[in-house]
Amino acid sequence: MDHDETAPVRPSTLTWVGRHLEAGERIVGVEALHGGITAEVRRLIIGRPDGGTRALVLRSYVDPFHLEHAEGGLIGEADALTLLAGTGVPTPSLVAVDPTAAQCEYPSLLMTHLAGRTVLDDEGMEARVRLLARQLVAIHAVRPAERPREYTTLTTADTVVVPRGADAAVWAAAIDVIRRPAPPYEGRFLHRDFQPGNVLFDVPSSNPDGARITGVIDWAGASWGPADLDVAHCSVNLALLHGPAWGLRFAVAYEEAGGVLAASVSERLYWRVRDALAASEEVQSVSQPWREAGRTDLTTRSVEERLDAYVTALMNASG
Incomplete structure (x- = not known):
């Protein structure tokens, strides 16, 4: 910040x-x-x-x-x-x-107060993605004696905002995905807003790949739900900040770090699409703080285009 x-x-x-x-x-x-x-x-x-x-x-x-x-x-x-x-x-x-x-x-x-800072630039991304994935696996490994509240999702098929110029058929298919009932899941302790803006890093100026996480902040949404939902949320934020490929990379990194996601392709798609479509309603509110933090390239329009590309990539990968 x-x-x-x-x-x-x-x-x-x-x-x-x-x-x-x-x-x-x-x-x-x-x-x-x-x-x-x-x-x-x-x-x-x-x-x-x-x-x-x-x-x-x-x-x-x-x-x-x-x-x-x-x-x-x-x-x-x-x-x-x-x-x-x-x-x-x-x-x-x-x-x-x-x-x-x-x-x-x-x-x-x-x-x-924790030492460290948020890092939103593109340099050193592969190292940070691995760190983020390992940190989220550790969060999901927490076993509270008393479960927190159940997760909530507010986006519905009727509230999705389709970006200007997007492929209507692709977005219609994505919206149909979240019309389905939520898949069954094994519950985990969730941060619920785990993404680069809520993670503090120490990054040596001479070695961006030597970054380490010093803190995870903003736990207002902590809840109980599927690990896929936290992974999906971080993925879409990475896609909007750094490009769709990084959104796709994060889920892979999470599994490489020992995390367990839903067993079937359709179940994984449900959670990823749900969180991506939720982002469609918040493009302006999330992109403005990023610009204030120095990412002046992330105009509302450019973030919309990245979201469109990410949703398209998710739907193409599902077959």
Whole structure:
């Protein structure tokens, strides 16, 4: 995420954060982090009594459009961070949560800050795809004592937005795929928004292939469902960011890393097409943060064209 220095935090939220600091600590700086879609995110620089500093991250739902789902998202994220503590999955640690804005101006969550940065450029892709695949296999290996909520999908055959200039027959066939009932599946713990924008990397400037993952963030959608759904979501994001071939490559990399996907071609196609068609409704909202993060080549139109090419590739590969 990018950041700037002018990012005021509202008074009651500052008071709430202060209650969760250690003795003698105080907030000495605030930076706005950009790149997310649903929430306002701030990095808080915390001054320590010994003169050092540490950082926390504050996520607040302020947009009226997203406030409706703020409580569920923040509770889900808090539960996921608690569940994942000590599992080996690199996540922030939960500090505090106010999902109903009982003490803050807006529903908020406070967590520790992780080192690293999101990487959205094309250089070093093969190495990062392998890292992403191994990380997702590790997430799916988590066995919670209590299952989280069941996954949800909002896209329907009637809400798909067919890109301008797309092959109508191909898209009609793809839409028919999601008219079918969802295939049976063996449930797994899902991130539900696992994609490059929610993974932090340390990338040596002299060796992009020597990247390593330092954190996985934004667990608001954590749920229980098919591994194929997380794989499909990361695949379509890779296809839009880097080209359709990388979307197809990710599923292969996931299996190479030991992940298990649906047994039949038709079942795999269902999940991949479902998530690809979901992206058709969000092209503008996902491409804008990518442009703000430096990918100015990813215009809404270019992302639409990549989505069209990816859906076509999925349907062609299914025979």
